[in-house]
Amino acid sequence: MTYQYPSHGQGQGYGQGSGQGQSYGHGYPDSPTAPVVAGWNDDRTGWDTPTAAWSTPPTRARVERPRSGEHLLDVRDLWIEFATRDGVARVVNGVSFHVDPGETLAILGESGSGKSVTAQAVLGILDTPPAVVRSGQALFSGEDLLTMTPERRRQVRGQEIAMVFQDALSALNPVYPVGWQITEALRSRRGVSKAEARRRAVEMMDLVQIPAAAQRIDDYPHQFSGGMRQRVMIAMALAMRPKVLIADEPTTALDVTVQAQIMDLLATLRAELEMALILITHDLGVVADVADRITVMYAGRVVEHADVHTLYGAPAHPYTRGLLASVPRLERRGQGLHSISGTPPNPVAIPAGCAFHPRCPYAQQMCRMTEPTLLRIGRLDRASACHFPPEALDARHA
Numbered sequence: 001m002t003y004q005y006p007s008h009g010q011g012q013g014y015g016q017g018s019g020q021g022q023s024y025g026h027g028y029p030d031s032p033t034a035p036v037v038a039g040w041n042d043d044r045t046g047w048d049t050p051t052a053a054w055s056t057p058p059t060r061a062r063v064e065r066p067r068s069g070e071h072l073l074d075v076r077d078l079w080i081e082f083a084t085r086d087g088v089a090r091v092v093n094g095v096s097f098h099v100d101p102g103e104t105l106a107i108l109g110e111s112g113s114g115k116s117v118t119a120q121a122v123l124g125i126l127d128t129p130p131a132v133v134r135s136g137q138a139l140f141s142g143e144d145l146l147t148m149t150p151e152r153r154r155q156v157r158g159q160e161i162a163m164v165f166q167d168a169l170s171a172l173n174p175v176y177p178v179g180w181q182i183t184e185a186l187r188s189r190r191g192v193s194k195a196e197a198r199r200r201a202v203e204m205m206d207l208v209q210i211p212a213a214a215q216r217i218d219d220y221p222h223q224f225s226g227g228m229r230q231r232v233m234i235a236m237a238l239a240m241r242p243k244v245l246i247a248d249e250p251t252t253a254l255d256v257t258v259q260a261q262i263m264d265l266l267a268t269l270r271a272e273l274e275m276a277l278i279l280i281t282h283d284l285g286v287v288a289d290v291a292d293r294i295t296v297m298y299a300g301r302v303v304e305h306a307d308v309h310t311l312y313g314a315p316a317h318p319y320t321r322g323l324l325a326s327v328p329r330l331e332r333r334g335q336g337l338h339s340i341s342g343t344p345p346n347p348v349a350i351p352a353g354c355a356f357h358p359r360c361p362y363a364q365q366m367c368r369m370t371e372p373t374l375l376r377i378g379r380l381d382r383a384s385a386c387h388f389p390p391e392a393l394d395a396r397h398a
């Protein structure tokens with residue numbers, strides 16, 4: 001089934017005008033040379049004469065933290081940096097999210113937003129050094145993955161939390177048959193016999209819907225298509241029946257049809273195995289059908305999180321609105337796509353105030369000075385790190 005993107009209204013600063021690749025940014029809003037763009041720097045609310053709704057950020061509740069151990073995986077206030085020749089690269093800046101059994105969380109953001117570094121830290125495969133985990137917790141059933149002994153972490157990794165990577169070809173060993181690779185961990189860690197391992201390899205290949213599994217377990221990775229190799233990777237990750245599966249851009253290298261098949265497969269397996277699934281992606285369109293909740297990252301920070309329907313139907317943060325405007329949508333057929341102008345910041349020089357302000361069509365003076373906090377919007381599971389609630393943003397472009 002294809003998710004029908006609900007409309008989130010016209011004139012919200014995105015999706016106006018037409019033309020392939022048109023940006024919604026058109027230069028920094030209050031620069032002297034900024035062009036006039038409909039719904040933007042018109043005379044209703046000049047950038048320097050904000051309306052009351054804009055000049056006074058409303059009081060909203062801070063996001064409340066559940067007690068430790070309440071979630072299967074609970075990442076709390078994670079800060080990670082790298083020492084580079086150019087200075088300290090602050091790549092993960094206070095990231096928090098959680099996931100529970102049978103649930104799919106998508107972590108979304110442009111390239112360099114810190115998604116993979118976050119996942120690698122959680123899984124204990126981040127090289128430290130060069131990375132430095134400054135602070136934070138990654139609680140797995142209440143036990144902190146970041147401070148557990150290396151031995152305990154090895155037990156957890158692969159057995160309890162597993163990861164699927166983008167590039168199956170380089171993740172698989174070219175000189176071993178796929179069946180052997182799928183059951184490698186079972187043999188080395190659980191000591192299953194050769195015959196049992198072959199039986200389990202076929203079972204896992206069936207599970208990930210590789211046709212003629214029994215005949216193909218002795219084939220090598222290069223004998224499979226890209227999509228089938230990704231299924232082999234998923235089978236490998238699931239062989240130990242982990243409670244959490246982290247899939248980092250699992251479909252980026254695949255064509256659109258195969259992407260959808262792999263996403264469907266992950267969703268089916270998540271439900272069948274009652275796993276928690278974390279899908280990392282830069283493509284909002286890819287996760288629409290499968291995610292329950294979405295956490296949006298920008299410059300190493302969480303800028304919005306919400307359930308999938310709310311996020312698609314009524315995105316709160318200007319960055320999410322920009323990402324959504326770049327996703328092809330049925331009801332905007334023929335209008336072209338809109339990309340966010342500019343590029344994400346260098347983590348060595350993250351802009352002061354709101355890190356998104358140089359690219360944000362809604363930016364005000366205060367955005368350049370004060371960093372917004374992740375604040376609740378209405379319900380408990382929805383929050384945005386913008387000085388302005390969605391109504392104020394909508395009013396700006398109504």
Ligand SMILES: Nc1ncnc2c1ncn2[C@@H]1O[C@H](COP(=O)(O)OP(=O)(O)OP(=O)(O)O)[C@@H](O)[C@H]1O
Nearest residue numbers: 082089091110111112113114115116117130282347
């Ligand atoms: N070893 C390293 N040394 C210095 N900086 C690093 C290192 N590894 C990652 N980074 C930086 O950390 C930032 C976050 O990287 P990360 O790989 O987490 O991004 P991402 O969100 O996964 O992006 P993508 O969508 O491209 O995979 C990037 O700016 C990257 O350059």
Ligand code: SF4
Nearest residue numbers: 354357360367386387
């Ligand atoms: S706080 Fe950031 S996202 Fe919100 S209006 Fe200001 S610059 Fe844009």
Ligand SMILES: [Mg+2]
Nearest residue numbers: 115116117248
């Ligand atoms: Mg990545």
